[in-house]
Amino acid sequence: MKTTLVLFLLVCVGLTVSAQKNDFYCDTCVAFASAIKELVEEEVPLDKIEKNVQIICTILAEALPGNIKHFCEKELIPEVDKIYNELDNTSPQKVCEILEFCLTVSAQKNDFYCDTCVAFASAIKELVLEEVPLDKIEKNAQIICTLLAETLPGNIKHFCEKELIPEVDKIYNELDNTSPQKVCEILEFCETN
Numbered sequence: 001m002k003t004t005l006v007l008f009l010l011v012c013v014g015l016t017v018s019a020q021k022n023d024f025y026c027d028t029c030v031a032f033a034s035a036i037k038e039l040v041e042e043e044v045p046l047d048k049i050e051k052n053v054q055i056i057c058t059i060l061a062e063a064l065p066g067n068i069k070h071f072c073e074k075e076l077i078p079e080v081d082k083i084y085n086e087l088d089n090t091s092p093q094k095v096c097e098i099l100e101f102c103l104t105v106s107a108q109k110n111d112f113y114c115d116t117c118v119a120f121a122s123a124i125k126e127l128v129l130e131e132v133p134l135d136k137i138e139k140n141a142q143i144i145c146t147l148l149a150e151t152l153p154g155n156i157k158h159f160c161e162k163e164l165i166p167e168v169d170k171i172y173n174e175l176d177n178t179s180p181q182k183v184c185e186i187l188e189f190c191e192t193n
Contacts, residue, residue, distance in 0.1 A: 024066050024068075024071075025071065025075075025101040025102070026096055026101050026102035027064065028060060028064060028066075028068050028071055028072060028076070028101075029076060029092075029095075029096035029099060029101035029102060030092045030093055030096050030102065031060055031063075031064065032056060032057075032060060032072060032076045032083070033083050033087065033092035033093075033095045033096055034092040035056045035059075035060075036049060036056070036080065036083050036084055036087060036092075037087045037091075037092055040084060040087050040088070046080075046081065046084050049080065049084060050080055050081075053077050053080050054073075054077070056072070057069055057072035057073055057076070057077065060072055075101070079099055082095075082099070083095055083099075086098060112154050112159075113159065113163075113189040113190075114184055114189050114190035114191070115152070116148065116152065116154070116156050116159055116160060116164070116189075117164060117180075117183075117184035117187065117189035117190060118180050118181055118184050118190065119148055119152060120144060120145070120148060120160060120164045120171070121171050121175065121180035121181075121183045121184055122180040123144045123147075123148070124137060124141075124144070124168065124171050124172060124175060124180075125175050125180050127140075128172065128175050128176075134168075134169060134172050137168060137172060138168050138169070141164075141165045141168050142161070142165065144160070145157055145160035145161055145164070145165065148160060163189070167187055170183075170187070171183050171187070174186060
């Protein structure tokens with residue numbers, strides 16, 4: 001059982017690396033919950049998992065960067081019952097969202113839109129500061145989308161082309177009075193602070 005668990009955890013570690021806020025907590029929780037799920041699928045009873053859960057924390061601490069052992073022992077081990085029971089109905093990712101160690105998909109989506117919009121508006125702000133006229137910015141908006149798609153994760157190009165390019169004139173005009181973040185709040189791609 002321990003060999004299977006070690007191999008499974010190493011695979012989970014590789015699969016859970018993601019670029020999201022609180023990724024330390026989220027990645028650790030998902031790896032931990034994935035290991036528990038594997039044991040649930042092998043029909044290992046909860047009491048046996050509870051007795052050996054420290055091993056999972058030790059393996060994760062060796063495989064992932066950061067102070068995982070402390071987090072695992074203080075935050076995840078006390079939640080083993082809940083994780084075990086939730087895994088009957090849902091995925092490790094969803095369990096960690098329920099426990100609030102991972103952002104929900106809608107929060108990730110909102111961050112994606114907001115971050116992309118702010119990056120796009122910041123690029124336009126630089127052009128505004130260089131006194132580039134609106135018609136030239138509109139002609140080059142596609143290039144901004146392409147550059148963002150090459151530097152940021154996710155399907156930025158599609159979002160940029162379909163949602164942001166049509167708003168170039170509004171972004172341009174709003175940037176006279178406010179920041180890129182505020183412009184994206186006005187366009188409702190970012191939540192208002």
